[in-house]
Amino acid sequence: MNRLNGKIALITGGASGIGLASAQRLIEEGAFVFIVGRRQDVLDSATSTLGHNAQGLQADVTKSENLDRVFETVQKEKGHLDILVANAGVGEFARLGQITPEHYDDIFDINVKGTLFTVQKALPLMQNGGSIILTGSTVGSMGTPAMSVYSASKAAVRNLARSWAHDLRGTGIRVNVMSPGPTQTDKVMALLPAEAVGEMKRAIPLERLGDPRETAAVVAFLASDDSRFMTGSEVFVDGGYAQV
Numbered sequence: 001m002n003r004l005n006g007k008i009a010l011i012t013g014g015a016s017g018i019g020l021a022s023a024q025r026l027i028e029e030g031a032f033v034f035i036v037g038r039r040q041d042v043l044d045s046a047t048s049t050l051g052h053n054a055q056g057l058q059a060d061v062t063k064s065e066n067l068d069r070v071f072e073t074v075q076k077e078k079g080h081l082d083i084l085v086a087n088a089g090v091g092e093f094a095r096l097g098q099i100t101p102e103h104y105d106d107i108f109d110i111n112v113k114g115t116l117f118t119v120q121k122a123l124p125l126m127q128n129g130g131s132i133i134l135t136g137s138t139v140g141s142m143g144t145p146a147m148s149v150y151s152a153s154k155a156a157v158r159n160l161a162r163s164w165a166h167d168l169r170g171t172g173i174r175v176n177v178m179s180p181g182p183t184q185t186d187k188v189m190a191l192l193p194a195e196a197v198g199e200m201k202r203a204i205p206l207e208r209l210g211d212p213r214e215t216a217a218v219v220a221f222l223a224s225d226d227s228r229f230m231t232g233s234e235v236f237v238d239g240g241y242a243q244v
């Protein structure tokens with residue numbers, strides 16, 4: 001498919017997992033993709049996998065001046081942005097009673113503040129037809145033991161999209177949330193004990209974890225004109241986990 005021919009995209013957290021698979025898919029569909037991540041060595045290895053239609057930009061999404069540098073580079077190199085995937089995110093466990101201010105700050109700074117200012121600083125580069133995709137999570141709509149802070153951060157991301165759909169009236173720019181269920185990325189497999197993975201599989205109607213290529217397919221749909229009448233929506237890619 002060539003739905004994204006000539007489009008310029010930027011994906012935060014694009015050097016691994018769901019972000020990297022999304023970069024791969026957008027490139028397959030014709031886009032040029034900037035991937036943003038904190039570690040230069042990880043970015044270098046991802047861009048060498050992705051090929052000449054990808055460029056790595058080192059930045060921490062919680063740092064305003066880093067984001068300014070990223071969008072100045074995009075402006076200089078390509079002049080505008082058609083697709084923005086605000087995907088960088090972190091999750092950690094902490095049960096109520098053990099939540100520290102650092103745990104809260106880490107998660108909300110990256111997942112909420114990082115998402116907010118990534119989008120706000122990208123906006124001047126976007127135009128009519130632009131598509132913004134935020135990575136949410138099934139946990140934003142569920143209660144999950146020892147995951148309240150992460151879950152609340154993803155509920156916040158979901159509401160940012162609802163409210164921004166209003167704020168973007170008249171611009172022709174759409175904003176939607178792609179919410180994965182448990183998805184087989186290195187990060188998640190390292191975080192979850194095997195027994196928790198088994199329990200999740202039993203709770204998922206399709207009886208398996210997601211593959212990052214499956215979330216990437218939905219990102220490509222939301223990025224493309226096939227979803228042109230969608231804004232403020234949340235699309236779950238979760239094997240039915242949060243739907244039943």
Ligand code: NAD
Pocket residue numbers: 012013014015016017018019036037038039059060061062087088089090091110114135136137138179180181182183184185186187188
């Ligand atoms: P991942 O760790 O591979 O991806 C997260 C990426 O964000 C990494 O590349 C990381 O370096 C980057 N990142 C983190 N903090 C950053 C910062 N301050 N600045 C710039 N980049 C930063 O894990 P993943 O599973 O691919 O997760 C991607 C997104 O999907 C996250 O938002 C996560 O919350 C969400 N998600 C994942 C799952 C899952 O099961 N894998 C489920 C629901 C939602």
